[in-house]
Amino acid sequence: MDNSRDPEIQALFDSAEHPLDDQVFGDKVMASTLGSPRRSGLAKAAIGAALVFCLLLTAPLLPEPALALGRLMLIPLYTPDNAVAAFLISPVNTLALPVGMLVLLLWFALRKLSA
Amino acid sequence: MAHKPIPYGKAAEAMIVGLARSGDREAFAELVRRRQSWIRNLMRRFCHDDHLADDLAQLVFLQAWRYIRSLQQPDRFGAWLRRLAVNTWLQHYRAHDPIRNADQLDDTDVAAESPAGMALDLDRALASLPEAPRLCIVLSYNEGMTHEEIAELTELPAGTVKSHIRRGTERLRRILTDYNNGARNHGQ
Known part of the structure; x- marks a missing residue:
């Protein structure tokens, strides 16, 4: 494929480049990263698994509203951005919530059946 | 601190x-x-x-x-x-x-965007291009990417990339010529 470029247009591009370095921009970027804490895939999986495990342990003792609250606690771990990041970084981590929820659902179903 | x-x-x-x-x-x-x-x-x-x-x-x-x-x-x-x-x-x-249809190059506003005597501003000239051709032109001239690399990056067909760059370059050249002619007339 012909990748040749017009030399006059190329010269225009080359001469139009001007440096844009300032501390303010860098500080703004770094401030925005502060509001975007990165949890490692492993840490997120561990937190999710621990919460699911706690729910499973305490489920028989808790009233229904407390269980609902417990389920809600898992949601912040999987905001859309984090879910994308988790999917990109660690498939295992991405599976933690669905598997955890599936286990919970099975647990509730068994409880209902045995009641 | x-x-x-x-x-x-x-x-x-x-x-x-x-x-x-x-x-x-x-x-x-x-x-x-x-x-x-x-x-x-x-x-x-x-x-x-x-x-x-x-x-x-x-x-x-x-x-x-x-x-x-x-x-x-x-x-x-x-x-x-x-x-x-x-x-x-x-x-x-x-x-x-x-x-907006980014695949079409509308030539009607070239004259309006590049009046004679206008200070030549690359960014302004680029702004007269629709989005897709502009993206391809910038990646080609500013970033030195090949047509294949641009096609891979933008997910546009290679033929479309080539067409955008060719027509975009022609259009930039016309703006450049308009500017040069305008500057020459202005100097007379």
């Missing part, structure tokens, strides 16, 4: 990327220092709006911070960052102007 950056001097970028991947904020700040001019200029070429360009550049670096762990080859940081920049621009464009 004043923030005192760690002096990385001329440390290799790949090493700094490695540190940033492990969560070192100072290392990432150094990457922002080194790459901000390039990304901000690139965004200005794409969108012809300095404030929007800086906002989008900030978004690019924020994405970079979030996903830098997924970068497997630290020595490919530049190409990876450019991909993030292009994707950020495409997402912004699609979200804000989904109806």
